[in-house]
Amino acid sequence: MNVILKMFYKKIKFALLDFKYIFLAYIKYVVLNIDNDKTFEKIKNKRKMIVMQTPLHGNLGDQAIAYAEKKFLTENFNDIVYLEVSFEDVIKKAKNIKKSLRPGDIIFIHGGGNMGDMYLLEEQIRRFIVKFYKNTPIISFPQTISFSKSYTGNKELNKTKKIYLNNKNLLLIARESISFEEMKKHFGAKKVLFTPDIVLSLNEKSDTRREGILTCFRNDEEKALNGIFKKELINQLKKKYNKVSISDTVINKKITNDNREKELNKIWNEIKGSEVVITDRLHGMIFCAITNTPCIVFKNFNHKIICSYNDWLKDNTFINFIDTHDIKDTKQIISIVEDIRNNQNFKESGSQEKFHPLINYVENVKVN
Template sequence: MASLKNHKQLCKELMQRHEVLLELIGDAPFHYVDIPTHGNVGDLLIMHGTLAFFRKHGLSPKLIAPYDAYDPEWIDEGDVIVFHGGGNFGDLYPCFQQLREDIVMSHPHNRIIVLPQSLHFSSAAEQASSAEVFRSHPDVHICVRDEVSLQMAQAFSDHVYLLPDMAHQLYPLRAGNKRPSQHGLRISRVDDEGGMHAEMSDLDVDTVTDWPEFVGEREEHINLFRRGLGGFYRRGMGRAANRILVRLWIAYSGRLVKDAARLFARHEFIVTDRLHGHILACLLNRPNIVLDNSYGKNSRYVAAWTQRSELVTLEQAQTPPAQTRTTRIADAAQLAAII
């Protein structure tokens, strides 16, 4: 087997890159805004990675809230606003972008930090309009997850940082499975970001799923949290409810993350077009084949951060021979067994 780079060292380096955020937040009171209250495990991994980063460095948010149960009137002079990272910066998910723009316009004297995001606009006009809003604020700091987003973000702010996803703060993630099966797991998007991919029948995949199917009936519990937060907010009790219900939601969503980690750990390798299927596999030291999403987010991320890992294979548009792909997975699995 060829000489292999150290996956563990790469993961530690990715975690260390987030330390620039300590200087940006400083000693100011800060709000952590736009946390996910849905069953997308990728967003939950980002949230728990972000909270782990805060704990490691003795940072305690003044307030934690989802986008639809947060009132910008709660922002006091001197507060820093820290927006959740992910892939919703753009016009694919306008409700989240609208909250960011509203706060940028209404609080020109508060520092605003956007945690690592992938930027994507389907409309050039929407992109230009949003950039104009952000440019009006003198203290907006935008963290991005890939080089394409880095170039786009230059139009939004002079304070732009290339950083890996916050979920890397969870490394190493333990799931209790010492001996995985010899089969693979495929996480395939069923939403609008899904891409067109080959079947890869040469790989021994025994489980195919996506986050909505994985969450299953637990979506009812998730909806209870969401409705509870929204209901108290609409009744003018949002700030008090956030302190109680958000704490419970963080605990409950942590169980979802652990369940996802156990599912991954039961398999020898992962095939996925979910960015956080890839990142979760890396957190668990599992070999993984990364397929692209509909607009190139995954390949951009691998190119920026994880292509050095011997456990990561980026599936290009031209499918490699089955024997080559199977050999790569076998070599990576052998390495993973000794990490």
């Protein structure tokens, strides 16, 4: 009973925080209209690609998505003005952005794994964008959709369906096959494309001396690995290898467009300097893919890792996927680490061509 009460209290707490954010943002937008930024007014006659809902928090997976989104747009479409609107500024800047829009402009929504009821505030802001800019082409960068089967999950899915289906200018992109099928089922096949996570459009490979083992484990709601197992595995690794580093793709730091690349290079250099990375994070696996780093990746609580691996990365022989149900003991993992260290003849499979459908779609957006 105590566990149920704690879960209920947690849901109420987050619901109140969500309401507080939406309410304050609404006051700023409707009543006060506090936004002295003249950026959009100055470029209203230029063609714009605006990425909205980018993060300021320290999740380096989300930050890598924002970095890749910017690079993807600026490198593939050099006749445009690129602009970024952080999650916190979406509602605040809405009026000024809308006034600046012209034919040919495109609004992009930050990609990731938050289309669902687990990160509900993210979904609520995405709904606002889809509803408020319904006369402008909107493209949601590659996402995982994951609404729970609970009463709340079904209720929130229906809210999302109502808003998304009412926007004829919306394109969704699924980053793995289960999300692709789910999105087609709920929103219609014409509204959905299928590409990898946008971070897989990056190439961060370099010749770097590699030494030791790096672990990168999560400690949140998405974890599937047993905490005791992780602790025992790290202890065994430290007994066998001289250098074992413990890292994470989440840091306690505010990250903006100004310091994003610097912080990403820190984690990428850590990964590139390791012989083997052991992780249960999707972007831990993806960072290994874009740096050509041997990797052992464990399944997480939902489908995003296993599907991303099977859809896009299984032909990269330096990435080893392990279902948590198949783990016998830590010795099994140590044995795989040894096999990887003794075999450096890896096969690599590129992902850049998988983004051609998105490039083609953007190129066909009418400018006049």
